[in-house]
Amino acid sequence: MQEMIKERVLTLINEGAADRVLAWETGEFFYDRTPKFFDKNNVNDLKYDSFCGANVTKYLIAEMPKEGKTIVLVKPCDSYSLNQLCTEHRVNREKVYALGVGCRGKIDVEKLRTMGIKGITAITEEGDTLTVSTLYGEKKVARKDALLDKCLCCKGKEHKGVDEVIGDSEETSVGDKFEMVAKLEAMTPDERFEFWRGELSKCIRCNACRNVCPACSCIKCVFDNPKSGVDNKAAADDFEENMFHIIRAYHVAGRCTDCGECSRVCPQGIPLHLLNRKMIKDINELYGDYQAGAEIGQRHPLTDYTLSDDEPSVVHERGGANA
Amino acid sequence: MSVNQEWTPNIVAFCCNWCSYAGADLAGSGRMNYPANVKIIRIPCSCRLNPLFVLRAFQRGADGVILCGCHPGDCHYSTGNYYARRRMTMLFSMLDYLGIERGRTRVEWVSAAEGAKFAATMNDFVKTITDLGENKKLEDLRCKK
Amino acid sequence: MSLTNTVTAEDLIRISGVDPSKCMQCGKCSGACPSYDEMEYHPHQFVAMVRKGQIEKLMASDAIYQCLSCFACLERCPRNVEPAKLIEAVRVAVIRQQGMNHMTANDIPEKLDEKLPQQAIVSAMRKYSK
Amino acid sequence: MWLFDEIVKFHITELEGQVNHMKYSYYPGCTLKTKAKELDRYGRLSAAKLGAELEEIENWQCCGAVYPQAEDEIATKLSAVRTLDAAKQKDQELVTLCSACHHVLKRVNDDMKNNEYVRTRANNYLKLDVPYEGETSVIHYLEMLRDRIGFDTLKAAVVNPLKGVKIAAYYGCLLLRPSGVMAFDDPENPTIIEDFIKAIGATPIKYSQRNECCGGYIAMEDKGAAQKRVDVILSSAKNAGADLIITACPLCMYNLDANATESVLPVKYFTELLADALGVKEED
Amino acid sequence: MQRIGVFVCWCGSNIAATVDVKAVAEAAKHEPGVVFSTDYQYMCSENGQAMIREAIKEHRLTGVVICSCSPRMHEATFRKTAVSAGLNPYMVEIANIREQCSWIHKDMAEGTEKAIILARAAIAKVHLNAPLVAGTSPVTKRALVIGGGIAGIQTALDIADAGFEVDIVEKAPTIGGRMAQLDKTFPTLDCSACILTPKMVDAAQHEKINIISYAELDSLSGFVGNFTAKIRKKARFIDETKCTGCGICTEKCPSRKGLNDFNMGLNTRGAVYIPFAQAIPNVAVIDSAQCIHFRTGKCGLCEKNCSAGAIKFDQKDEILEREYGAIVVATGFKPIDASAFNEYAYSDSPDVVTSLEFERIMNAAGPTKGKLVRPSDGKHPHEIVFIQCVGSRCTEDATKGKPYCSKICCMYTAKHAMLVREKYPDVKVHVFYIDARTPGKNFDEFYRRAVEQYDVDYIKGMVGKVSVEQDHLHVQGSDLINNEQIHINADMVVLATAIEPDPTARALGTMLTASMDTNDFFTEAHPKLRPVESPTAGVFLSGVAQGPKDIPETVAQAGAAAAKVIGLLCKNELTCNPCVAHANEALCNGCSQCERVCPYGAITYEDKEVRSPEFRGIKRIAVVNGAICQGCGACTVTCPSGAMDLKGFSNSQIMAEVDAICR
Numbered sequence A: 001m002q003e004m005i006k007e008r009v010l011t012l013i014n015e016g017a018a019d020r021v022l023a024w025e026t027g028e029f030f031y032d033r034t035p036k037f038f039d040k041n042n043v044n045d046l047k048y049d050s051f052c053g054a055n056v057t058k059y060l061i062a063e064m065p066k067e068g069k070t071i072v073l074v075k076p077c078d079s080y081s082l083n084q085l086c087t088e089h090r091v092n093r094e095k096v097y098a099l100g101v102g103c104r105g106k107i108d109v110e111k112l113r114t115m116g117i118k119g120i121t122a123i124t125e126e127g128d129t130l131t132v133s134t135l136y137g138e139k140k141v142a143r144k145d146a147l148l149d150k151c152l153c154c155k156g157k158e159h160k161g162v163d164e165v166i167g168d169s170e171e172t173s174v175g176d177k178f179e180m181v182a183k184l185e186a187m188t189p190d191e192r193f194e195f196w197r198g199e200l201s202k203c204i205r206c207n208a209c210r211n212v213c214p215a216c217s218c219i220k221c222v223f224d225n226p227k228s229g230v231d232n233k234a235a236a237d238d239f240e241e242n243m244f245h246i247i248r249a250y251h252v253a254g255r256c257t258d259c260g261e262c263s264r265v266c267p268q269g270i271p272l273h274l275l276n277r278k279m280i281k282d283i284n285e286l287y288g289d290y291q292a293g294a295e296i297g298q299r300h301p302l303t304d305y306t307l308s309d310d311e312p313s314v315v316h317e318r319g320g321a322n323a
Numbered sequence B: 001m002s003v004n005q006e007w008t009p010n011i012v013a014f015c016c017n018w019c020s021y022a023g024a025d026l027a028g029s030g031r032m033n034y035p036a037n038v039k040i041i042r043i044p045c046s047c048r049l050n051p052l053f054v055l056r057a058f059q060r061g062a063d064g065v066i067l068c069g070c071h072p073g074d075c076h077y078s079t080g081n082y083y084a085r086r087r088m089t090m091l092f093s094m095l096d097y098l099g100i101e102r103g104r105t106r107v108e109w110v111s112a113a114e115g116a117k118f119a120a121t122m123n124d125f126v127k128t129i130t131d132l133g134e135n136k137k138l139e140d141l142r143c144k145k
Numbered sequence C: 001m002s003l004t005n006t007v008t009a010e011d012l013i014r015i016s017g018v019d020p021s022k023c024m025q026c027g028k029c030s031g032a033c034p035s036y037d038e039m040e041y042h043p044h045q046f047v048a049m050v051r052k053g054q055i056e057k058l059m060a061s062d063a064i065y066q067c068l069s070c071f072a073c074l075e076r077c078p079r080n081v082e083p084a085k086l087i088e089a090v091r092v093a094v095i096r097q098q099g100m101n102h103m104t105a106n107d108i109p110e111k112l113d114e115k116l117p118q119q120a121i122v123s124a125m126r127k128y129s130k
Numbered sequence D: 001m002w003l004f005d006e007i008v009k010f011h012i013t014e015l016e017g018q019v020n021h022m023k024y025s026y027y028p029g030c031t032l033k034t035k036a037k038e039l040d041r042y043g044r045l046s047a048a049k050l051g052a053e054l055e056e057i058e059n060w061q062c063c064g065a066v067y068p069q070a071e072d073e074i075a076t077k078l079s080a081v082r083t084l085d086a087a088k089q090k091d092q093e094l095v096t097l098c099s100a101c102h103h104v105l106k107r108v109n110d111d112m113k114n115n116e117y118v119r120t121r122a123n124n125y126l127k128l129d130v131p132y133e134g135e136t137s138v139i140h141y142l143e144m145l146r147d148r149i150g151f152d153t154l155k156a157a158v159v160n161p162l163k164g165v166k167i168a169a170y171y172g173c174l175l176l177r178p179s180g181v182m183a184f185d186d187p188e189n190p191t192i193i194e195d196f197i198k199a200i201g202a203t204p205i206k207y208s209q210r211n212e213c214c215g216g217y218i219a220m221e222d223k224g225a226a227q228k229r230v231d232v233i234l235s236s237a238k239n240a241g242a243d244l245i246i247t248a249c250p251l252c253m254y255n256l257d258a259n260a261t262e263s264v265l266p267v268k269y270f271t272e273l274l275a276d277a278l279g280v281k282e283e284d
Numbered sequence E: 001m002q003r004i005g006v007f008v009c010w011c012g013s014n015i016a017a018t019v020d021v022k023a024v025a026e027a028a029k030h031e032p033g034v035v036f037s038t039d040y041q042y043m044c045s046e047n048g049q050a051m052i053r054e055a056i057k058e059h060r061l062t063g064v065v066i067c068s069c070s071p072r073m074h075e076a077t078f079r080k081t082a083v084s085a086g087l088n089p090y091m092v093e094i095a096n097i098r099e100q101c102s103w104i105h106k107d108m109a110e111g112t113e114k115a116i117i118l119a120r121a122a123i124a125k126v127h128l129n130a131p132l133v134a135g136t137s138p139v140t141k142r143a144l145v146i147g148g149g150i151a152g153i154q155t156a157l158d159i160a161d162a163g164f165e166v167d168i169v170e171k172a173p174t175i176g177g178r179m180a181q182l183d184k185t186f187p188t189l190d191c192s193a194c195i196l197t198p199k200m201v202d203a204a205q206h207e208k209i210n211i212i213s214y215a216e217l218d219s220l221s222g223f224v225g226n227f228t229a230k231i232r233k234k235a236r237f238i239d240e241t242k243c244t245g246c247g248i249c250t251e252k253c254p255s256r257k258g259l260n261d262f263n264m265g266l267n268t269r270g271a272v273y274i275p276f277a278q279a280i281p282n283v284a285v286i287d288s289a290q291c292i293h294f295r296t297g298k299c300g301l302c303e304k305n306c307s308a309g310a311i312k313f314d315q316k317d318e319i320l321e322r323e324y325g326a327i328v329v330a331t332g333f334k335p336i337d338a339s340a341f342n343e344y345a346y347s348d349s350p351d352v353v354t355s356l357e358f359e360r361i362m363n364a365a366g367p368t369k370g371k372l373v374r375p376s377d378g379k380h381p382h383e384i385v386f387i388q389c390v391g392s393r394c395t396e397d398a399t400k401g402k403p404y405c406s407k408i409c410c411m412y413t414a415k416h417a418m419l420v421r422e423k424y425p426d427v428k429v430h431v432f433y434i435d436a437r438t439p440g441k442n443f444d445e446f447y448r449r450a451v452e453q454y455d456v457d458y459i460k461g462m463v464g465k466v467s468v469e470q471d472h473l474h475v476q477g478s479d480l481i482n483n484e485q486i487h488i489n490a491d492m493v494v495l496a497t498a499i500e501p502d503p504t505a506r507a508l509g510t511m512l513t514a515s516m517d518t519n520d521f522f523t524e525a526h527p528k529l530r531p532v533e534s535p536t537a538g539v540f541l542s543g544v545a546q547g548p549k550d551i552p553e554t555v556a557q558a559g560a561a562a563a564k565v566i567g568l569l570c571k572n573e574l575t576c577n578p579c580v581a582h583a584n585e586a587l588c589n590g591c592s593q594c595e596r597v598c599p600y601g602a603i604t605y606e607d608k609e610v611r612s613p614e615f616r617g618i619k620r621i622a623v624v625n626g627a628i629c630q631g632c633g634a635c636t637v638t639c640p641s642g643a644m645d646l647k648g649f650s651n652s653q654i655m656a657e658v659d660a661i662c663r
Helices: A002-014 A057-063 A076-087 A109-114 A179-186 A189-200 A208-212 A238-251 A261-265 A273-287 B020-029 B051-059 B080-097 B115-132 C009-016 C028-032 C043-052 C055-060 C072-076 C083-095 C105-111 C118-128 D002-015 D037-049 D075-089 D099-114 D116-126 D141-149 D151-157 D192-199 D223-239 D250-258 D270-278 E021-029 E046-058 E071-084 E098-102 E108-128 E150-161 E192-205 E248-252 E292-296 E301-305 E355-362 E409-423 E443-452 E505-512 E551-569 E593-597 E634-638 E651-662
Strands: A020-026 A033-038 A070-074 A096-101 A120-126 A129-134 A137-142 A164-166 B011-016 B038-043 B064-069 B105-109 D022-027 D052-056 D094-096 D138-140 D166-169 D203-205 D244-247 D267-269 E004-009 E034-040 E063-068 E092-096 E136-138 E142-146 E165-169 E209-212 E215-223 E226-233 E318-324 E326-329 E333-335 E352-354 E383-390 E428-433 E457-460 E463-468 E473-479 E484-490 E492-497 E499-501 E539-541 E573-575 E581-583 E603-611 E616-624 E644-646
Touching (some): A002 A020, A002 A070, A002 A096, A002 A164, A020 A057, A033 A057, A057 A070, A070 A076, A076 A096, A109 A120, A179 A273, A189 B080, A208 A261, A238 A273, A238 B051, A238 B080, A261 A273, A273 B080, B011 B115, B011 E651, B020 B038, B020 E071, B020 E098, B038 B115, B038 E108, B038 E651, B051 B064, B051 B080, B064 B080, B064 B115, B080 B105, B080 E634, C009 C043, C009 C083, C028 C043, C028 E463, C028 E473, C043 C083, C055 C083, C105 C118, C118 D250, D022 D075, D022 D141, D037 D052, D037 D270, D052 D141, D075 D094, D075 D099, D075 D116, D094 D099, D099 D116, D138 D141, D141 D151, D151 D192, D166 D192, D192 D203, D192 D270, D244 D250, E004 E046, E004 E108, E021 E034, E021 E063, E021 E108, E034 E046, E046 E063, E046 E071, E063 E071, E071 E092, E092 E098, E092 E108, E098 E108, E142 E150, E142 E318, E142 E551, E150 E165, E150 E192, E150 E209, E150 E326, E165 E215, E192 E209, E215 E318, E215 E505, E226 E326, E248 E301, E326 E505, E326 E551, E352 E355, E355 E409, E383 E409, E383 E463, E383 E484, E409 E428, E473 E492, E581 E616, E593 E603, E593 E634, E634 E644
Parallel strands (some): A020 A070, B011 B038, B011 B064, B064 B105, D022 D052, D022 D094, D094 D138, D166 D203, D166 D244, E004 E034, E063 E092, E142 E326, E165 E209, E326 E539, E352 E492, E383 E428, E383 E492, E428 E457
Antiparallel strands (some): A020 A033, A120 A129, A129 A137, E136 E573, E215 E226, E226 E318, E333 E499, E473 E484, E603 E616
């Protein structure tokens, strides 16, 4: 598929339909795929394979002042982020050629490590099986066991609003994405408090979640703005740890497409997506099903209302025993 | 939970200028008592209440935060309280999800004519917060006296 | 027999759940009362006299046994004062005292006739004795 | 009793598949087992004919016959709560026939729903597996006819329309007041029994005293006062042109019948006329 | 650093009785930035204000905190004081230590502690205040009056006489309202129509007044000075420009069963009708629900008989879009539905009537041509019972009725009693009353005349039941003075039913964002000092829409509302509220979320070159139109970057208050 993509990109550039492409290149390790802009001269270095989990759409924002049109490679999940960025005028859709690329789920090397596979030197795939070469020999792993968590609750393999699609996709979703949220909801408040203290106290405020998040695209974040009154660089205590994550989840509520990048990049392994997903679940339950980024121009639920919305006390009323 | 006899809750009430602040004034004109630990901050509309202010209040030592605005349909700016209603619902849900006591936050719609409701609401809220005790889960120890 | 315990207006207010200060003395209750002519004190007077603390007069009056419990006063009161509840509270305050039952099981046989339904007996015992 | 049950069963099997079949919990109350048997029997026969199955609450106790108005009366309300809870267990609406029982059950139910003081204490006494909080819906037989079966359905089921009979409906007080709790009909201008009379083919006679009290509760204590009330009511109905007066209350029945100084009008239970109109009366 | 002065008001003993004002002033002194602090008996008095002015000059104050009554009371006063001393008015903050402190607390220590905290919060806020300069917006010099009763007519006439255009929107086919239905007026007993109809004609003929009858307000947008209204002119199926009001169609119409609303349904009218002889506009209207043509497609007799060719069966509702600078609400009242009070047998007997029905019966142009007869059989009545307070003065937990006194019933009942006794001395008249409330010029004299001169039997007590008997109404009530239950066999019973706001008021209130009380009466901006203004700028109140009142009060209030409207329309431009939103260009992402929540469409976007540490180059940013923004702040919370902020209620100001309170 990678070669087909390269070929199509070159054609588009040569035809004058675009000037550059935003895609992935190989990073420090063989499985690293980092976002990069290519022109027709270096497009050959473009990578698209099972390691391309990263969502590159956010990088288009900085590209907007430039002349010409940019091709962006988007997996089905990335297409939602692109649409959301267009809705918010952060990306001008007219300056983008959205090239959908097929996806059958992306591989999480960390997961292989947690399986006890050390010293990985190469990974090849054939059908549903991965062959992992290590310093200590070869191991076979079922592909589905090595997928990123976000792929296990994929929104579906349909690209939304792209200009064309190359390659086929495969369904990777298993089970209910709100399962863990529901589990937390079923806990007592004290259990929940302990759970989140346990998680959020691990936060080192590296800001990776914020930097990767396509919805967290503010030119200057309130947490970096000394005039905002809430700025802080590093959480000094429990409150500030909570505060940062509450506000982050709140700021992206209704806008978060549930791309799962925040949790993917968290070096501490905090399940940050559970905060966003809680907001999504609430929105769906209280204001009707809503998927951010499903199309351009949507009015998100927190900038909308109906006359008969539930009162905030609904939060107190539901959940029964765990009041 | 604190068994400190001295402790009384500190409560911040954000009131929209048009209905609830006037309702609070009416409670005053009617000499309807409610505890002194409720302090009111006037905001133009319930939709002016930024979740940051709520968190800030807890950080600085509030034990309960209540937002009062015009009844849905009666907003001076037509739609402000509808947005506030969604925003606060989502914020309260998030706080609940983090295990913060549900009773610490509340929204009540109080019209300019409802002085008695204002006083009753405050009395009830103070009671709820007194029963809940000190805010421990969202405190910032550096801000404590 | 005489009343052994002092009953206050507060007791009656608590027992009845009635707030006599809501009354505006319009007299609609007494205008509606089917037992008016039988009663020494009328529904609006019960409210006024409880308010003024004139409890003994009420407790000594036969009027408390003349109320039919038909709730016409309560239904039609524009201020939801519920005089019927206050009258019942006075009656309850009387019969709850030692030896103050207005009717006892011994009184029943002479009042019986063949058609008299059980509920007349049960209700009379409930209303007039403790 | 055996025969009676058989008849009921017969009617149910006969009607199954034709009429929308409904099941209710049924509370007869003590008087309906003794002095007011006809109120009960005709009520059941007619219900069966109309496809409503009345399942008698097992081991029911007397409701107390009078609603204790004092806020601090708990013990006297408990037997009513047991009945209400029994209907809740079966997840059925509770149908009553006797106006006095209906009044007591409906008001105690309202207390259990809305009066925290009574609810907490009653539940503390009863120690039910699940506290009772007013979940049961209590309806009077007449409400079942009007709101569940429908007077139109009733009309269609009538085989002996009581043509030309001028009937005065006597509501009394217990069904109507206090209207906030009883929610039975307009307390000052009710129409349900008149509509019932029309449905069975007779002519309702409206008269001014139909919602005034007959004094039934004090009939034992002060016969004279009760007589006075009864005469006013009966003459009002008579002057309006009634041939007959009907009631749903055994206490009113007794009072109107036994305490009238002169016998001006016959008094009947509404269920008797209902059974007559439905053609189930002669079968008993 | 600001130089702040703190002024603590005693408000006589209103504050000083519960708050140690000296302690508050002393505590304020130790707050950062406070260079002057004092207390005084009445800060709002001329002396108090002079003290503030002097302190501003002497101590070169840059900010002022007044600890006093609610800012809703005197914020404007103290801002003016600041201006007169050369300080920007928005450098003044009020700490509300009366309504929200001294009046609700009893304990001095508690009250003082809270007052100090409230003062600190205000001081903390003032530190972050910045001088604000108000913008201006133009004023559309036309007023909209909603409702064409005596209130609306009088307001419109007064505004028009001052030279401004006025539109009256009336939902009925004619103006005139309730007053047109009345027979006589108290306490002078002059004929209602005789004094009203000339005013109706004046309004119709006034070159500045435009009557839009059979129309309702559909929607409203904008703000004071700049409202845009959409008015739905309902199809009356008559061409108003052609109809001459000859009335031939109304006579020819074969469908005669419509209830005559004007006569309170006491008689019937045709499907095409003119409500009453002096209707304005004097134009017929077709009730399409009743009209045979609309139901069957046949008939058309009116069309055939109209020589002017005015019948238009195909007429449709029409939407007029008009701009206004001010709006007057004069929607009036209706009597409550008496069928809620069937203990008085209203639904059972046609001889039990409401007072307004009785008014029509007594009126020479009414269904009986002014002859007093029993509606049931047309016979002359010999005994009439009037019952006052039907549905008034009921508690909110009662099953029915209104909690307020309807104010006019005592007087009109006395009027009715007197008129009956004057015209028919053989008729016995009883009035059941709870209290006879007759404050007003010549009112009590009027009521006493009914008792003394006309021998009306006033019975203190209420009726418990009215029973319909064969040939009479049996009235059973209590006579509290004689301590007896009385029974009267009457021929008629007249119920002085409570009045309630017109049912359209609630929806209108929502449309205008004008606040209402729990009874759906419009709320005034201040119960004493601003009785004809709604709290919503540009919306004024006239007549019973604001609360029960009689005709002279209504006319007086109508004139007062007109004066306020004229005061507004005289201005060429209005000073805007400077507490508006504004976007920080450097921080704005241009994401358009704020635009979505703005109720006024005050936010637009433009691509602009920005040079800031965060961003250099051209970017999309939000621009707030300060003349349109009303300062609600919805946008500020939607903005994730905090670029959008509200002047006067900025994020940092509110957080400073939070900090001061929680400290």
